[in-house]
Amino acid sequence: MKQLARDVVIINKLGLHARSAAKIAAMAGEAHHPIWLEKDGQRVDAASVIEILTLMCPQGTQVTVVIDHPDDTGILNAIVKEIESGFGEI
Amino acid sequence: MFADHLEEIRINGIKASPGICIGKAYMVDQEGVDIVERYYIDKQHRSKEVKRFKAAVRKAIDELNEIITNAPEEFQQHTGIIETHMVLLKDKMLYDKTIQLIEAEGINAEWALKRIVAGLKSMFRNISDTYLRERTADIEQVSDRIMRNLVGADKVNIGAIDKRVILVARDLSPAETSQIQLERIKGFITDRGGQASHTGIIARTLEIPAVVGLRNATRLINNEDLLAVDGTNGVVVIHPSDNTLVEFEERQQRYEDYLTLITRESHHRAETPDGHYVPVMGNIELSEEVVSVRDHGGEGIGLYRTEFQYLSRSEFPTEDELFDKYREVVEVMAPLPVSIRTLDINGDKAIGANGNDEEPNPALGLRAIRYCLKNPELFKTQLKAILRAAVYGNVRIIFPLISNTQEVEDAQKLLQEAADELDRTGVPYNGDIEAGIMVEVPSAVILAEELAKMVDFFSIGTNDLIQYAFAIDRGNQNVAHMYQPLHPAIMRLLKQVADAARNNHIGVYMCGEMAGDPYFVPVLLGLGIQELSMNPLSIPAVKRVIRAIEADEAKKFVNQALQETDVKRITAMVEESYGSILAKQIYKA
Incomplete structure (x- = not known):
């Protein structure tokens, strides 16, 4: 099965803290297939706030959002958009 | 911030009862959450235990929902953190893992939750970046909320303390102090209170060191933190260094020698x-x-x-x-x-x-x-x-x-x-x-x-x-x-x-x-x-x-x-x- 991935840089000041991670996790939780967040070769389940937090992504970190199934492309784009918008908290 | 290299913190309060003690902090206000029962569950009853856990989480979500609904308009913009907690409550690392642990090992929900949370905390402890500090706090608050629902602990129950500890509380009401198993307590420290407050009187009666009026001790101190308390001078040291510990032990000895002398005469x-x-x-x-x-x-x-x-x-x-x-x-x-x-x-x-x-x-x-x-x-x-x-x-x-x-x-x-x-x-x-x-x-x-x-x-x-x-x-x-x-x-x-x-x-x-x-x-x-x-x-x-x-x-x-x-x-x-x-x-x- 073909995976799809998009790179994005964390721009909000606080980085991926609990609140921003929760937003990603909520979106990823809607998907029908696993969604992953990667940083420096580490990969975590994007549906888990706690796993995202363990990635430790302060402002300026580049992360990759990965989906396992093209059905979730819409969610992939929505997550990237949310990160790019700085979670509305800049 | 993390266990290996904790900075010594000194805070000053009002001296309420003389003497010196060194011991682990026991946070009274989180009681019922920190001491959990442990027991095993038969295979046929495990699904019931899982249900009990799910019900506690559901109740926690309902409680948070209610808090958000009832928040006055000017606070609505601050409800984000509560929504975050609601997501965390169902996080698979917390929710699913706890359920798995109950099912796999047949331990009760409180114990399972506590183990999962301890594991998560140690995971975060290895990360050096300070920005993650609050993350463990969020997880702890969320798990505390579930735990309260599991044990049904609305009321403080300090009667159940089973180890020698230093009590840390915002304040201790006389009804609370009256429940304490006196011989268990090494010392008291409280955020509120003056020299003649009831807490001070009780501490002096029990001959244990106490410092009161510390204002934010309960925010600075975590459960199980090592504390050195000097009730004679009204000083509390959190995470005392080796030097401080030696100093306090020496002074404790001197104080006891003095007491022996004057008691004799x-x-x-x-x-x-x-x-x-x-x-x-x-x-x-x-x-x-x-x-x-x-x-x-x-x-x-x-x-x-x-x-x-x-x-x-x-x-x-x-x-x-x-x-x-x-x-x-x-x-x-x-x-x-x-x-x-x-x-x-x-x-x-x-x-x-x-x-x-x-x-x-x-x-x-x-x-x-x-x-x-x-x-x-x-x-x-x-x-x-x-x-x-x-x-x-x-x-x-x-x-x-x-x-x-x-x-x-x-x-x-x-x-x-x-x-x-x-x-x-x-x-x-x-x-x-x-x-x-x-x-x-x-x-x-x-x-x-x-x-x-x-x-x-x-x-x-x-x-x-x-x-x-x-x-x-x-x-x-x-x-x-x-x-x-x-x-x-x-x-x-x-x-x-x-x-x-x-x-x-x-x-x-x-x-x-x-x-x-x-x-x-x-x-x-x-x-x-x-x-x-x-x-x-x-x-x-x-x-x-x-x-x-x-x-x-x-x-x-x-x-x-x-x-x-x-x-x-x-x-x-x-x-x-x-x-x-x-x-x-x-x-x-």
Whole structure:
């Protein structure tokens, strides 16, 4: 099965803290297939706030959002958009 | 921030009880969450346990939803963190993993949750970036919420403490402190409270170090943190370094050596160099404390607080129960006097048995003698127990919070009725006991001459007297600094009471905090206070100071001090005249 991935840089000041991670996790939780967040070769389940937090992504970190199934492309784009918008908290 | 290299933090508070202790923090306000039950569950019951866990999480989500719904409009923008917590509640690392653990290992939900959270916390601990600090806090708060629902812990239950700890709390109510298994506690520290707050009094009674009024200790300290507490100087060190630990241990040793020394000499009478004998007695709350009074050289009980048997239980004690307790104390102390203060309840000690109707201002409300006169049967039950105990030794009775002559008349009438009732039933009792009053309300000071003609003695309760005189709450750290025993206003009140007692040839004693502070001994001797009663721990130091002070000179000194109108000036005078004597006699850490 073909995976799809998009790179994005964390721009909000606080980085991926609990609140921003929760937003990603909520979106990823809607998907029908696993969604992953990667940083420096580490990969975590994007549906888990706690796993995202363990990635430790302060402002300026580049992360990759990965989906396992093209059905979730819409969610992939929505997550990237949310990160790019700085979670509305800049 | 993380376990391996914790920075030492020093915070200063108000010294409430002397001594030094080192130990692990025990956060009272999270109780019911930190101590969890552990048990195994049979295979066929595991799905039920999982359901119980799911229900606790669902309840937590409902609670958070409700908080968001009920938040006022201006707070709606701050509800993000609550929404985050709602997501966290169902996070698979927390939710799914806990369920898996219950199913796989057959352990109860509380235990499983605790293990999962501990694992998550250690995962975060390995990450150095400080921005993650709050992340563990979020996870902890979320798991605490589930845990509370699991154990159904709304109420603090510090009765279940099963290890030697230092209690850390925002504040400890008397009802809470009364539940503590006393031998388990190394020390107390609280955010709120002043020197004369109930927490401080309890700590001194138990002879354990306490620092109060620390303001944000509960925010800085986490459960299980290592603490070093110096109750003598009012300092708390969080995560003490090795050097600090060594220093504290040495000082702890020195303090204990000093205590041993002065306790040894404390079994002799305390007489001033010019031959003036001052009986020094102990205040107690529990009958067991009699031992401590005797061990510290106390020559009687100047204040036996009787509230304890009315607290932490669902109904009032019976006459026989009370009698047994009083007799125990009276017999042990005989022939030395035991001054039993009748029930002083509904003030800052909420009654467990009957605490439904809360008063907006309990210190000024229906408490002590007022409460007892309103509940004559309850009162007579206690009076009868006291009269019966008086057969076994030397008993005095003290009526608390007297503010006028009518209350004395009414109390004496009920005392007589209690004796008459005992007469009719033929139970042995001793009606020939001294009856006195607490002088702790300013109106009683103003009426001291009249009251002195009605009673056998005055016992001055300085804690309440000072509070009522200045209209301050000693537990309120914003005004606690106004609690000044040497203030000219207080000095004059005390003088008036002592003079009235002398004019009418009755005894004048003191059982408030002021009596137990060696620093005030010269002033109290000079005022002519005849007996001092205090927490047992203070007896040796006070006796030591009495032996070093000439009573006649103290009298002259007080007459001079009474001319002053500034508390600073009086304090300076005490320092000038007695500073070196006091420094020599009192332990300085």
